Amino acid sequence: MHFVLPADVGDPGSPSGGNVYDLRVSAGMDRVLVAGDWPRPADATALEQALAALPHGDVVLLDGLVSCGLPEIVVPHTRRLKIVVLVHLPLADETGLDPAVARDLDAREGQVLRAARAVVATSPTAAREIERRHGLTGVHVVVPGVDPAPLAHGSDGVHHLLCVASITPRKGHDLLVRALRRIDRDWRLTCVGPHRPFLHELPRDDRVSFPGPLAGEALTSAYTSADLFVLTSRAETYGMVVTEALAHGLPVIASAVPDALGDGGLLIPAGDEYALEAALTRWFQDQDFRSELRARALGRRARLSTWDQSTEDLRRVLATLRP
Incomplete structure:
Protein backbone atom coordinates (compact mmCIF):
# COMPACT_ATOMS: atom_id res chain seq x y z
CA MET A 1 0.00 0.00 0.00
CA HIS A 2 1.12 3.55 -0.73
CA PHE A 3 0.73 6.68 1.39
CA VAL A 4 1.06 10.04 -0.39
CA LEU A 5 2.29 12.66 2.08
CA PRO A 6 3.53 16.26 2.22
CA ALA A 7 7.30 16.36 1.73
CA ASP A 8 7.84 18.13 5.07
CA VAL A 9 6.16 15.37 7.08
CA GLY A 10 9.39 14.49 8.85
CA ASP A 11 10.79 18.01 9.21
CA PRO A 12 11.64 18.54 12.91
CA GLY A 13 11.29 22.29 12.37
CA SER A 14 7.64 21.94 11.34
CA PRO A 15 6.07 19.48 13.76
CA SER A 16 2.32 19.05 13.74
CA GLY A 17 -0.19 16.55 14.98
CA GLY A 18 -1.01 15.60 11.40
CA ASN A 19 2.63 14.93 10.57
CA VAL A 20 3.14 12.81 13.69
CA TYR A 21 -0.01 10.85 12.91
CA ASP A 22 1.07 10.22 9.32
CA LEU A 23 4.50 8.99 10.35
CA ARG A 24 3.24 6.71 13.10
CA VAL A 25 0.46 4.96 11.15
CA SER A 26 2.44 4.62 7.91
CA ALA A 27 5.07 2.24 9.24
CA GLY A 28 5.58 -0.46 6.63
CA MET A 29 3.81 1.46 3.85
CA ASP A 30 5.41 2.88 0.73
CA ARG A 31 5.66 6.57 1.65
CA VAL A 32 5.42 8.86 -1.38
CA LEU A 33 6.51 12.39 -0.47
CA VAL A 34 5.30 15.28 -2.63
CA ALA A 35 6.67 18.81 -2.40
CA GLY A 36 4.38 21.83 -2.61
CA ASP A 37 2.74 24.65 -0.71
CA TRP A 38 -0.32 22.59 0.23
CA PRO A 39 -3.28 22.73 -0.05
CA ARG A 40 -2.97 25.33 -2.86
CA PRO A 41 0.42 24.85 -4.53
CA ALA A 42 1.49 27.07 -7.39
CA ASP A 43 2.63 23.93 -9.18
CA ALA A 44 1.00 20.55 -8.48
CA THR A 45 3.21 18.60 -10.90
CA ALA A 46 4.71 16.57 -8.04
CA LEU A 47 1.31 15.16 -7.07
CA GLU A 48 0.34 14.37 -10.67
CA GLN A 49 3.63 12.58 -11.30
CA ALA A 50 3.44 10.65 -8.02
CA LEU A 51 -0.06 9.32 -8.73
CA ALA A 52 0.73 8.53 -12.38
CA ALA A 53 3.71 6.41 -11.28
CA LEU A 54 1.64 4.11 -9.04
CA PRO A 55 0.56 0.73 -10.46
CA HIS A 56 -3.00 0.31 -11.72
CA GLY A 57 -5.36 -1.08 -9.08
CA ASP A 58 -3.15 -0.38 -6.06
CA VAL A 59 -4.55 0.93 -2.76
CA VAL A 60 -3.37 4.51 -2.22
CA LEU A 61 -3.89 6.52 0.97
CA LEU A 62 -3.76 10.27 0.39
CA ASP A 63 -3.23 12.87 3.10
CA GLY A 64 -6.08 15.34 2.72
CA LEU A 65 -3.74 18.31 2.80
CA VAL A 66 -2.08 17.29 -0.47
CA SER A 67 -5.20 15.97 -2.19
CA CYS A 68 -8.41 17.69 -1.15
CA GLY A 69 -7.65 20.98 -2.89
CA LEU A 70 -6.90 19.38 -6.27
CA PRO A 71 -9.87 17.40 -7.61
CA GLU A 72 -8.72 18.04 -11.19
CA ILE A 73 -5.68 15.85 -10.44
CA VAL A 74 -7.02 13.35 -7.90
CA VAL A 75 -10.47 12.50 -9.27
CA PRO A 76 -9.24 11.16 -12.67
CA HIS A 77 -6.87 8.81 -10.83
CA THR A 78 -9.76 7.31 -8.83
CA ARG A 79 -10.64 5.40 -12.01
CA ARG A 80 -7.39 3.42 -11.94
CA LEU A 81 -6.32 3.55 -8.26
CA LYS A 82 -8.17 2.56 -5.08
CA ILE A 83 -7.88 5.93 -3.39
CA VAL A 84 -8.55 6.52 0.30
CA VAL A 85 -8.36 10.05 1.71
CA LEU A 86 -7.27 10.80 5.28
CA VAL A 87 -8.74 14.10 6.50
CA HIS A 88 -6.94 15.73 9.41
CA LEU A 89 -8.77 19.07 9.15
CA PRO A 90 -11.34 20.12 6.54
CA LEU A 91 -9.56 22.65 4.35
CA ALA A 92 -12.20 25.35 4.82
CA ASP A 93 -11.84 25.18 8.62
CA GLU A 94 -8.43 26.82 8.69
CA THR A 95 -8.80 30.11 10.60
CA GLY A 96 -8.38 33.38 8.73
CA LEU A 97 -9.30 32.25 5.22
CA ASP A 98 -11.08 34.66 2.92
CA PRO A 99 -14.72 33.46 2.73
CA ALA A 100 -14.51 33.01 -1.04
CA VAL A 101 -11.34 30.92 -0.68
CA ALA A 102 -12.96 28.83 2.05
CA ARG A 103 -16.01 28.13 -0.13
CA ASP A 104 -13.80 27.13 -3.05
CA LEU A 105 -11.70 24.79 -0.90
CA ASP A 106 -14.82 23.24 0.59
CA ALA A 107 -16.25 22.55 -2.87
CA ARG A 108 -12.98 21.09 -4.09
CA GLU A 109 -12.68 18.89 -1.02
CA GLY A 110 -16.19 17.57 -1.54
CA GLN A 111 -15.37 16.53 -5.12
CA VAL A 112 -12.31 14.60 -3.96
CA LEU A 113 -14.00 12.88 -1.02
CA ARG A 114 -17.07 11.83 -2.98
CA ALA A 115 -14.84 10.26 -5.65
CA ALA A 116 -12.65 8.35 -3.17
CA ARG A 117 -13.21 4.68 -2.36
CA ALA A 118 -13.12 5.50 1.36
CA VAL A 119 -12.60 8.45 3.68
CA VAL A 120 -10.86 8.32 7.06
CA ALA A 121 -11.25 10.93 9.81
CA THR A 122 -9.27 11.18 13.02
CA SER A 123 -12.21 11.54 15.41
CA PRO A 124 -15.91 10.66 15.62
CA THR A 125 -16.84 14.36 15.71
CA ALA A 126 -14.79 15.05 12.59
CA ALA A 127 -16.33 12.07 10.77
CA ARG A 128 -19.85 13.30 11.47
CA GLU A 129 -18.97 16.81 10.28
CA ILE A 130 -17.37 15.51 7.07
CA GLU A 131 -20.46 13.39 6.35
CA ARG A 132 -22.79 16.34 6.97
CA ARG A 133 -20.73 18.80 4.99
CA HIS A 134 -20.13 16.68 1.91
CA GLY A 135 -23.17 14.41 1.83
CA LEU A 136 -21.21 11.26 2.64
CA THR A 137 -21.95 8.16 4.68
CA GLY A 138 -19.66 5.60 6.24
CA VAL A 139 -16.64 7.81 6.97
CA HIS A 140 -14.17 5.66 8.92
CA VAL A 141 -12.67 6.78 12.22
CA VAL A 142 -9.07 6.05 13.22
CA VAL A 143 -8.17 8.05 16.30
CA PRO A 144 -4.55 8.92 17.06
CA GLY A 145 -2.63 6.89 19.59
CA VAL A 146 -0.32 8.01 22.34
CA ASP A 147 2.91 6.71 23.82
CA PRO A 148 3.25 5.80 27.50
CA ALA A 149 4.73 8.76 29.37
CA PRO A 150 6.09 9.61 32.83
CA LEU A 151 3.80 11.39 35.25
CA ALA A 152 4.14 15.15 35.49
CA HIS A 153 5.66 16.41 38.73
CA GLY A 154 4.86 20.06 38.01
CA SER A 155 6.29 23.09 39.76
CA ASP A 156 4.20 24.25 42.71
CA GLY A 157 1.10 22.50 41.41
CA VAL A 158 -0.60 25.71 40.28
CA HIS A 159 1.26 28.41 38.41
CA HIS A 160 3.16 26.92 35.46
CA LEU A 161 0.91 26.58 32.39
CA LEU A 162 1.85 24.83 29.15
CA CYS A 163 0.45 25.08 25.63
CA VAL A 164 1.82 22.91 22.81
CA ALA A 165 0.62 24.11 19.39
CA SER A 166 1.82 25.90 16.26
CA ILE A 167 1.60 29.66 16.72
CA THR A 168 -1.31 30.23 14.33
CA PRO A 169 -4.68 32.02 14.67
CA ARG A 170 -6.56 28.69 14.77
CA LYS A 171 -4.76 27.63 17.94
CA GLY A 172 -6.04 30.65 19.90
CA HIS A 173 -2.89 31.83 21.66
CA ASP A 174 -4.27 35.36 21.50
CA LEU A 175 -7.33 34.32 23.52
CA LEU A 176 -5.15 32.57 26.09
CA VAL A 177 -2.70 35.41 26.62
CA ARG A 178 -5.45 38.05 26.88
CA ALA A 179 -7.42 35.95 29.37
CA LEU A 180 -4.37 35.33 31.54
CA ARG A 181 -3.37 38.99 31.57
CA ARG A 182 -6.71 39.88 33.17
CA ILE A 183 -6.11 37.45 36.05
CA ASP A 184 -4.36 39.05 39.01
CA ARG A 185 -2.30 36.01 39.95
CA ASP A 186 1.28 34.86 39.71
CA TRP A 187 1.51 32.69 36.58
CA ARG A 188 3.82 31.80 33.73
CA PRO A 197 4.11 35.32 11.58
CA PHE A 198 1.08 35.36 13.91
CA LEU A 199 3.50 35.37 16.86
CA HIS A 200 4.14 39.08 16.32
CA GLU A 201 0.41 39.84 16.64
CA LEU A 202 0.13 38.38 20.14
CA PRO A 203 -0.01 40.60 23.24
CA ARG A 204 3.44 41.00 24.77
CA ASP A 205 3.99 39.75 28.32
CA ASP A 206 7.23 38.77 30.05
CA ARG A 207 5.45 35.86 31.74
CA VAL A 208 4.91 34.16 28.36
CA SER A 209 7.80 32.29 26.71
CA PHE A 210 8.05 30.84 23.20
CA PRO A 211 10.87 28.25 23.07
CA VAL A 230 -4.15 24.62 28.16
CA LEU A 231 -5.20 24.40 24.50
CA THR A 232 -7.53 27.17 23.31
CA SER A 233 -8.03 26.18 19.67
CA ARG A 234 -10.81 27.70 17.63
CA ALA A 235 -11.08 24.45 15.62
CA GLU A 236 -9.55 20.97 15.80
CA THR A 237 -10.36 17.55 14.42
CA TYR A 238 -8.86 15.70 17.38
CA GLY A 239 -6.11 17.45 19.36
CA MET A 240 -3.26 14.98 19.83
CA VAL A 241 -1.36 17.23 22.21
CA VAL A 242 -4.25 16.87 24.66
CA THR A 243 -3.82 13.10 24.83
CA GLU A 244 -0.06 13.62 25.15
CA ALA A 245 -0.70 15.85 28.16
CA LEU A 246 -3.14 13.33 29.62
CA ALA A 247 -0.57 10.56 29.14
CA HIS A 248 1.54 12.54 31.60
CA GLY A 249 -1.40 12.83 34.01
CA LEU A 250 -1.43 16.58 33.42
CA PRO A 251 -4.67 18.47 34.18
CA VAL A 252 -6.24 19.96 31.05
CA ILE A 253 -8.44 22.93 30.17
CA ALA A 254 -9.15 22.98 26.44
CA SER A 255 -11.57 23.86 23.65
CA ALA A 256 -12.60 22.17 20.38
CA VAL A 257 -11.23 18.75 21.44
CA PRO A 258 -14.18 16.71 22.80
CA ASP A 259 -12.92 13.36 21.52
CA ALA A 260 -9.33 13.74 22.69
CA LEU A 261 -10.31 15.11 26.09
CA GLY A 262 -13.24 12.83 26.83
CA ASP A 263 -13.92 13.09 30.55
CA GLY A 264 -10.26 13.84 31.25
CA GLY A 265 -10.53 17.58 31.89
CA LEU A 266 -12.59 20.73 31.37
CA LEU A 267 -13.90 21.46 27.87
CA ILE A 268 -14.78 25.12 27.28
CA PRO A 269 -16.57 26.68 24.28
CA ALA A 270 -14.21 27.38 21.37
CA GLY A 271 -13.41 31.07 20.92
CA ASP A 272 -15.00 32.10 24.23
CA GLU A 273 -12.33 34.21 25.88
CA TYR A 274 -14.42 34.94 28.97
CA ALA A 275 -15.29 31.30 29.61
CA LEU A 276 -11.55 30.65 29.38
CA GLU A 277 -10.81 33.44 31.86
CA ALA A 278 -13.40 32.04 34.28
CA ALA A 279 -11.96 28.52 34.04
CA LEU A 280 -8.40 29.73 34.62
CA THR A 281 -9.48 31.94 37.51
CA ARG A 282 -11.16 28.92 39.10
CA TRP A 283 -7.98 26.89 38.55
CA PHE A 284 -5.89 29.44 40.44
CA GLN A 285 -8.41 29.98 43.26
CA ASP A 286 -10.00 26.57 43.89
CA GLN A 287 -7.85 23.76 45.25
CA ASP A 288 -10.71 21.25 45.02
CA PHE A 289 -11.11 22.08 41.32
CA ARG A 290 -7.40 21.50 40.75
CA SER A 291 -7.62 18.15 42.52
CA GLU A 292 -10.66 17.20 40.43
CA LEU A 293 -8.87 17.96 37.15
CA ARG A 294 -5.85 15.94 38.24
CA ALA A 295 -8.08 12.97 39.09
CA ARG A 296 -9.86 13.25 35.73
CA ALA A 297 -6.53 13.31 33.89
CA LEU A 298 -5.27 10.21 35.68
CA GLY A 299 -8.50 8.37 34.93
CA ARG A 300 -8.35 9.23 31.22
CA ARG A 301 -4.63 8.34 31.14
CA ALA A 302 -5.43 4.73 31.94
CA ARG A 303 -7.79 4.43 28.93
CA LEU A 304 -5.86 6.11 26.11
CA SER A 305 -5.38 4.27 22.83
CA THR A 306 -1.92 3.22 21.68
CA TRP A 307 -0.33 3.86 18.28
CA ASP A 308 -0.34 0.11 17.65
CA GLN A 309 -4.14 0.19 17.95
CA SER A 310 -4.38 3.15 15.58
CA THR A 311 -2.13 1.50 13.00
CA GLU A 312 -4.14 -1.71 13.12
CA ASP A 313 -7.43 0.19 12.78
CA LEU A 314 -6.15 1.94 9.65
CA ARG A 315 -4.82 -1.32 8.21
CA ARG A 316 -8.28 -2.86 8.59
CA VAL A 317 -9.86 0.00 6.61
CA LEU A 318 -7.33 -0.29 3.79
CA ALA A 319 -7.55 -4.10 3.74
CA THR A 320 -11.23 -3.90 2.72
CA LEU A 321 -10.08 -2.47 -0.64
CA ARG A 322 -7.68 -5.27 -1.52
CA PRO A 323 -8.75 -7.83 -4.15
Whole structure:
Protein backbone atom coordinates (compact mmCIF):
# COMPACT_ATOMS: atom_id res chain seq x y z
CA MET A 1 0.00 0.00 0.00
CA HIS A 2 1.12 3.55 -0.73
CA PHE A 3 0.73 6.68 1.39
CA VAL A 4 1.06 10.04 -0.39
CA LEU A 5 2.29 12.66 2.08
CA PRO A 6 3.53 16.26 2.22
CA ALA A 7 7.30 16.36 1.73
CA ASP A 8 7.84 18.13 5.07
CA VAL A 9 6.16 15.37 7.08
CA GLY A 10 9.39 14.49 8.85
CA ASP A 11 10.79 18.01 9.21
CA PRO A 12 11.64 18.54 12.91
CA GLY A 13 11.29 22.29 12.37
CA SER A 14 7.64 21.94 11.34
CA PRO A 15 6.07 19.48 13.76
CA SER A 16 2.32 19.05 13.74
CA GLY A 17 -0.19 16.55 14.98
CA GLY A 18 -1.01 15.60 11.40
CA ASN A 19 2.63 14.93 10.57
CA VAL A 20 3.14 12.81 13.69
CA TYR A 21 -0.01 10.85 12.91
CA ASP A 22 1.07 10.22 9.32
CA LEU A 23 4.50 8.99 10.35
CA ARG A 24 3.24 6.71 13.10
CA VAL A 25 0.46 4.96 11.15
CA SER A 26 2.44 4.62 7.91
CA ALA A 27 5.07 2.24 9.24
CA GLY A 28 5.58 -0.46 6.63
CA MET A 29 3.81 1.46 3.85
CA ASP A 30 5.41 2.88 0.73
CA ARG A 31 5.66 6.57 1.65
CA VAL A 32 5.42 8.86 -1.38
CA LEU A 33 6.51 12.39 -0.47
CA VAL A 34 5.30 15.28 -2.63
CA ALA A 35 6.67 18.81 -2.40
CA GLY A 36 4.38 21.83 -2.61
CA ASP A 37 2.74 24.65 -0.71
CA TRP A 38 -0.32 22.59 0.23
CA PRO A 39 -3.28 22.73 -0.05
CA ARG A 40 -2.97 25.33 -2.86
CA PRO A 41 0.42 24.85 -4.53
CA ALA A 42 1.49 27.07 -7.39
CA ASP A 43 2.63 23.93 -9.18
CA ALA A 44 1.00 20.55 -8.48
CA THR A 45 3.21 18.60 -10.90
CA ALA A 46 4.71 16.57 -8.04
CA LEU A 47 1.31 15.16 -7.07
CA GLU A 48 0.34 14.37 -10.67
CA GLN A 49 3.63 12.58 -11.30
CA ALA A 50 3.44 10.65 -8.02
CA LEU A 51 -0.06 9.32 -8.73
CA ALA A 52 0.73 8.53 -12.38
CA ALA A 53 3.71 6.41 -11.28
CA LEU A 54 1.64 4.11 -9.04
CA PRO A 55 0.56 0.73 -10.46
CA HIS A 56 -3.00 0.31 -11.72
CA GLY A 57 -5.36 -1.08 -9.08
CA ASP A 58 -3.15 -0.38 -6.06
CA VAL A 59 -4.55 0.93 -2.76
CA VAL A 60 -3.37 4.51 -2.22
CA LEU A 61 -3.89 6.52 0.97
CA LEU A 62 -3.76 10.27 0.39
CA ASP A 63 -3.23 12.87 3.10
CA GLY A 64 -6.08 15.34 2.72
CA LEU A 65 -3.74 18.31 2.80
CA VAL A 66 -2.08 17.29 -0.47
CA SER A 67 -5.20 15.97 -2.19
CA CYS A 68 -8.41 17.69 -1.15
CA GLY A 69 -7.65 20.98 -2.89
CA LEU A 70 -6.90 19.38 -6.27
CA PRO A 71 -9.87 17.40 -7.61
CA GLU A 72 -8.72 18.04 -11.19
CA ILE A 73 -5.68 15.85 -10.44
CA VAL A 74 -7.02 13.35 -7.90
CA VAL A 75 -10.47 12.50 -9.27
CA PRO A 76 -9.24 11.16 -12.67
CA HIS A 77 -6.87 8.81 -10.83
CA THR A 78 -9.76 7.31 -8.83
CA ARG A 79 -10.64 5.40 -12.01
CA ARG A 80 -7.39 3.42 -11.94
CA LEU A 81 -6.32 3.55 -8.26
CA LYS A 82 -8.17 2.56 -5.08
CA ILE A 83 -7.88 5.93 -3.39
CA VAL A 84 -8.55 6.52 0.30
CA VAL A 85 -8.36 10.05 1.71
CA LEU A 86 -7.27 10.80 5.28
CA VAL A 87 -8.74 14.10 6.50
CA HIS A 88 -6.94 15.73 9.41
CA LEU A 89 -8.77 19.07 9.15
CA PRO A 90 -11.34 20.12 6.54
CA LEU A 91 -9.56 22.65 4.35
CA ALA A 92 -12.20 25.35 4.82
CA ASP A 93 -11.84 25.18 8.62
CA GLU A 94 -8.43 26.82 8.69
CA THR A 95 -8.80 30.11 10.60
CA GLY A 96 -8.38 33.38 8.73
CA LEU A 97 -9.30 32.25 5.22
CA ASP A 98 -11.08 34.66 2.92
CA PRO A 99 -14.72 33.46 2.73
CA ALA A 100 -14.51 33.01 -1.04
CA VAL A 101 -11.34 30.92 -0.68
CA ALA A 102 -12.96 28.83 2.05
CA ARG A 103 -16.01 28.13 -0.13
CA ASP A 104 -13.80 27.13 -3.05
CA LEU A 105 -11.70 24.79 -0.90
CA ASP A 106 -14.82 23.24 0.59
CA ALA A 107 -16.25 22.55 -2.87
CA ARG A 108 -12.98 21.09 -4.09
CA GLU A 109 -12.68 18.89 -1.02
CA GLY A 110 -16.19 17.57 -1.54
CA GLN A 111 -15.37 16.53 -5.12
CA VAL A 112 -12.31 14.60 -3.96
CA LEU A 113 -14.00 12.88 -1.02
CA ARG A 114 -17.07 11.83 -2.98
CA ALA A 115 -14.84 10.26 -5.65
CA ALA A 116 -12.65 8.35 -3.17
CA ARG A 117 -13.21 4.68 -2.36
CA ALA A 118 -13.12 5.50 1.36
CA VAL A 119 -12.60 8.45 3.68
CA VAL A 120 -10.86 8.32 7.06
CA ALA A 121 -11.25 10.93 9.81
CA THR A 122 -9.27 11.18 13.02
CA SER A 123 -12.21 11.54 15.41
CA PRO A 124 -15.91 10.66 15.62
CA THR A 125 -16.84 14.36 15.71
CA ALA A 126 -14.79 15.05 12.59
CA ALA A 127 -16.33 12.07 10.77
CA ARG A 128 -19.85 13.30 11.47
CA GLU A 129 -18.97 16.81 10.28
CA ILE A 130 -17.37 15.51 7.07
CA GLU A 131 -20.46 13.39 6.35
CA ARG A 132 -22.79 16.34 6.97
CA ARG A 133 -20.73 18.80 4.99
CA HIS A 134 -20.13 16.68 1.91
CA GLY A 135 -23.17 14.41 1.83
CA LEU A 136 -21.21 11.26 2.64
CA THR A 137 -21.95 8.16 4.68
CA GLY A 138 -19.66 5.60 6.24
CA VAL A 139 -16.64 7.81 6.97
CA HIS A 140 -14.17 5.66 8.92
CA VAL A 141 -12.67 6.78 12.22
CA VAL A 142 -9.07 6.05 13.22
CA VAL A 143 -8.17 8.05 16.30
CA PRO A 144 -4.55 8.92 17.06
CA GLY A 145 -2.63 6.89 19.59
CA VAL A 146 -0.32 8.01 22.34
CA ASP A 147 2.91 6.71 23.82
CA PRO A 148 3.25 5.80 27.50
CA ALA A 149 4.73 8.76 29.37
CA PRO A 150 6.09 9.61 32.83
CA LEU A 151 3.80 11.39 35.25
CA ALA A 152 4.14 15.15 35.49
CA HIS A 153 5.66 16.41 38.73
CA GLY A 154 4.86 20.06 38.01
CA SER A 155 6.29 23.09 39.76
CA ASP A 156 4.20 24.25 42.71
CA GLY A 157 1.10 22.50 41.41
CA VAL A 158 -0.60 25.71 40.28
CA HIS A 159 1.26 28.41 38.41
CA HIS A 160 3.16 26.92 35.46
CA LEU A 161 0.91 26.58 32.39
CA LEU A 162 1.85 24.83 29.15
CA CYS A 163 0.45 25.08 25.63
CA VAL A 164 1.82 22.91 22.81
CA ALA A 165 0.62 24.11 19.39
CA SER A 166 1.82 25.90 16.26
CA ILE A 167 1.60 29.66 16.72
CA THR A 168 -1.31 30.23 14.33
CA PRO A 169 -4.68 32.02 14.67
CA ARG A 170 -6.56 28.69 14.77
CA LYS A 171 -4.76 27.63 17.94
CA GLY A 172 -6.04 30.65 19.90
CA HIS A 173 -2.89 31.83 21.66
CA ASP A 174 -4.27 35.36 21.50
CA LEU A 175 -7.33 34.32 23.52
CA LEU A 176 -5.15 32.57 26.09
CA VAL A 177 -2.70 35.41 26.62
CA ARG A 178 -5.45 38.05 26.88
CA ALA A 179 -7.42 35.95 29.37
CA LEU A 180 -4.37 35.33 31.54
CA ARG A 181 -3.37 38.99 31.57
CA ARG A 182 -6.71 39.88 33.17
CA ILE A 183 -6.11 37.45 36.05
CA ASP A 184 -4.36 39.05 39.01
CA ARG A 185 -2.30 36.01 39.95
CA ASP A 186 1.28 34.86 39.71
CA TRP A 187 1.51 32.69 36.58
CA ARG A 188 3.82 31.80 33.73
CA LEU A 189 2.96 30.30 30.37
CA THR A 190 5.22 28.28 28.07
CA CYS A 191 4.03 28.07 24.46
CA VAL A 192 5.83 25.24 22.68
CA GLY A 193 5.48 25.09 18.91
CA PRO A 194 6.75 26.39 15.58
CA HIS A 195 6.87 30.17 15.33
CA ARG A 196 4.67 31.68 12.65
CA PRO A 197 4.11 35.32 11.58
CA PHE A 198 1.08 35.36 13.91
CA LEU A 199 3.50 35.37 16.86
CA HIS A 200 4.14 39.08 16.32
CA GLU A 201 0.41 39.84 16.64
CA LEU A 202 0.13 38.38 20.14
CA PRO A 203 -0.01 40.60 23.24
CA ARG A 204 3.44 41.00 24.77
CA ASP A 205 3.99 39.75 28.32
CA ASP A 206 7.23 38.77 30.05
CA ARG A 207 5.45 35.86 31.74
CA VAL A 208 4.91 34.16 28.36
CA SER A 209 7.80 32.29 26.71
CA PHE A 210 8.05 30.84 23.20
CA PRO A 211 10.87 28.25 23.07
CA GLY A 212 9.87 27.06 19.58
CA PRO A 213 9.27 23.43 18.61
CA LEU A 214 10.56 20.79 21.04
CA ALA A 215 10.96 17.03 20.66
CA GLY A 216 12.23 14.05 22.59
CA GLU A 217 13.45 14.67 26.12
CA ALA A 218 12.99 18.44 25.82
CA LEU A 219 9.29 18.03 25.03
CA THR A 220 8.87 15.42 27.77
CA SER A 221 10.47 17.84 30.21
CA ALA A 222 8.04 20.58 29.16
CA TYR A 223 5.09 18.31 29.95
CA THR A 224 6.44 16.93 33.23
CA SER A 225 7.41 20.35 34.63
CA ALA A 226 3.99 21.93 33.95
CA ASP A 227 1.06 22.17 36.36
CA LEU A 228 -1.74 22.70 33.83
CA PHE A 229 -2.06 22.10 30.10
CA VAL A 230 -4.15 24.62 28.16
CA LEU A 231 -5.20 24.40 24.50
CA THR A 232 -7.53 27.17 23.31
CA SER A 233 -8.03 26.18 19.67
CA ARG A 234 -10.81 27.70 17.63
CA ALA A 235 -11.08 24.45 15.62
CA GLU A 236 -9.55 20.97 15.80
CA THR A 237 -10.36 17.55 14.42
CA TYR A 238 -8.86 15.70 17.38
CA GLY A 239 -6.11 17.45 19.36
CA MET A 240 -3.26 14.98 19.83
CA VAL A 241 -1.36 17.23 22.21
CA VAL A 242 -4.25 16.87 24.66
CA THR A 243 -3.82 13.10 24.83
CA GLU A 244 -0.06 13.62 25.15
CA ALA A 245 -0.70 15.85 28.16
CA LEU A 246 -3.14 13.33 29.62
CA ALA A 247 -0.57 10.56 29.14
CA HIS A 248 1.54 12.54 31.60
CA GLY A 249 -1.40 12.83 34.01
CA LEU A 250 -1.43 16.58 33.42
CA PRO A 251 -4.67 18.47 34.18
CA VAL A 252 -6.24 19.96 31.05
CA ILE A 253 -8.44 22.93 30.17
CA ALA A 254 -9.15 22.98 26.44
CA SER A 255 -11.57 23.86 23.65
CA ALA A 256 -12.60 22.17 20.38
CA VAL A 257 -11.23 18.75 21.44
CA PRO A 258 -14.18 16.71 22.80
CA ASP A 259 -12.92 13.36 21.52
CA ALA A 260 -9.33 13.74 22.69
CA LEU A 261 -10.31 15.11 26.09
CA GLY A 262 -13.24 12.83 26.83
CA ASP A 263 -13.92 13.09 30.55
CA GLY A 264 -10.26 13.84 31.25
CA GLY A 265 -10.53 17.58 31.89
CA LEU A 266 -12.59 20.73 31.37
CA LEU A 267 -13.90 21.46 27.87
CA ILE A 268 -14.78 25.12 27.28
CA PRO A 269 -16.57 26.68 24.28
CA ALA A 270 -14.21 27.38 21.37
CA GLY A 271 -13.41 31.07 20.92
CA ASP A 272 -15.00 32.10 24.23
CA GLU A 273 -12.33 34.21 25.88
CA TYR A 274 -14.42 34.94 28.97
CA ALA A 275 -15.29 31.30 29.61
CA LEU A 276 -11.55 30.65 29.38
CA GLU A 277 -10.81 33.44 31.86
CA ALA A 278 -13.40 32.04 34.28
CA ALA A 279 -11.96 28.52 34.04
CA LEU A 280 -8.40 29.73 34.62
CA THR A 281 -9.48 31.94 37.51
CA ARG A 282 -11.16 28.92 39.10
CA TRP A 283 -7.98 26.89 38.55
CA PHE A 284 -5.89 29.44 40.44
CA GLN A 285 -8.41 29.98 43.26
CA ASP A 286 -10.00 26.57 43.89
CA GLN A 287 -7.85 23.76 45.25
CA ASP A 288 -10.71 21.25 45.02
CA PHE A 289 -11.11 22.08 41.32
CA ARG A 290 -7.40 21.50 40.75
CA SER A 291 -7.62 18.15 42.52
CA GLU A 292 -10.66 17.20 40.43
CA LEU A 293 -8.87 17.96 37.15
CA ARG A 294 -5.85 15.94 38.24
CA ALA A 295 -8.08 12.97 39.09
CA ARG A 296 -9.86 13.25 35.73
CA ALA A 297 -6.53 13.31 33.89
CA LEU A 298 -5.27 10.21 35.68
CA GLY A 299 -8.50 8.37 34.93
CA ARG A 300 -8.35 9.23 31.22
CA ARG A 301 -4.63 8.34 31.14
CA ALA A 302 -5.43 4.73 31.94
CA ARG A 303 -7.79 4.43 28.93
CA LEU A 304 -5.86 6.11 26.11
CA SER A 305 -5.38 4.27 22.83
CA THR A 306 -1.92 3.22 21.68
CA TRP A 307 -0.33 3.86 18.28
CA ASP A 308 -0.34 0.11 17.65
CA GLN A 309 -4.14 0.19 17.95
CA SER A 310 -4.38 3.15 15.58
CA THR A 311 -2.13 1.50 13.00
CA GLU A 312 -4.14 -1.71 13.12
CA ASP A 313 -7.43 0.19 12.78
CA LEU A 314 -6.15 1.94 9.65
CA ARG A 315 -4.82 -1.32 8.21
CA ARG A 316 -8.28 -2.86 8.59
CA VAL A 317 -9.86 0.00 6.61
CA LEU A 318 -7.33 -0.29 3.79
CA ALA A 319 -7.55 -4.10 3.74
CA THR A 320 -11.23 -3.90 2.72
CA LEU A 321 -10.08 -2.47 -0.64
CA ARG A 322 -7.68 -5.27 -1.52
CA PRO A 323 -8.75 -7.83 -4.15
